[in-house]
Amino acid sequence: MKKYLIAILLFSITVTAFSQKEKTTYYLIRHAEKVKTDTTDKNPELNKIGKERAKSWKNIFDELKIDAIYSTDYNRTLQTVAPIAKSKKLTVQNYHPNNLDVDQFLKDTKGKAILIVGHSNTIPSFANKLVGNGEYLNIDETDNDNLYLVTIEGDIIEHVMIDVE
Numbered sequence: 001m002k003k004y005l006i007a008i009l010l011f012s013i014t015v016t017a018f019s020q021k022e023k024t025t026y027y028l029i030r031h032a033e034k035v036k037t038d039t040t041d042k043n044p045e046l047n048k049i050g051k052e053r054a055k056s057w058k059n060i061f062d063e064l065k066i067d068a069i070y071s072t073d074y075n076r077t078l079q080t081v082a083p084i085a086k087s088k089k090l091t092v093q094n095y096h097p098n099n100l101d102v103d104q105f106l107k108d109t110k111g112k113a114i115l116i117v118g119h120s121n122t123i124p125s126f127a128n129k130l131v132g133n134g135e136y137l138n139i140d141e142t143d144n145d146n147l148y149l150v151t152i153e154g155d156i157i158e159h160v161m162i163d164v165e
Helices: 002-016 048-061 075-088 102-109 122-131
Strands: 023-030 068-071 092-094 113-118 146-153 156-163
Touching: 023 102, 023 122, 048 075, 068 075, 075 092, 075 113, 102 122, 113 122, 122 146, 122 156
Parallel strands: 023 113, 068 092, 068 113
Antiparallel strands: 023 146, 146 156
């Protein structure tokens, strides 16, 4: 896990090394593993592995500055981000990916470090909206360990997807 944290920090430092402009950083993650025993349950909790992953995410974000946390209003996303929010003493702000005004979101979060938690189809879509292209595809249902890192300074947008396992 340390090598991933180092990669994140190096990416972040490299992006800002030659710029005096205000930097905005977005960290986007999918919720941790959920209970799948009831296929009709639209709002499942995290399973045991998911709860452990939520703790792992907390450990990664312990070393990073976070100004605000956004999550969809589902048990699995809120439980994924809860350890981070508690550690950072931040209130989780709900967002709805289908009703998100990206331009307004960019204005509201400018110059901050933002963590966004969502789903296999919403996180890549959100990242694509932030970077202005369709590079990121939906996440496989079994993949819960991708971290999308997007930094924006002026007109310069840098982004990377890191598989943390």
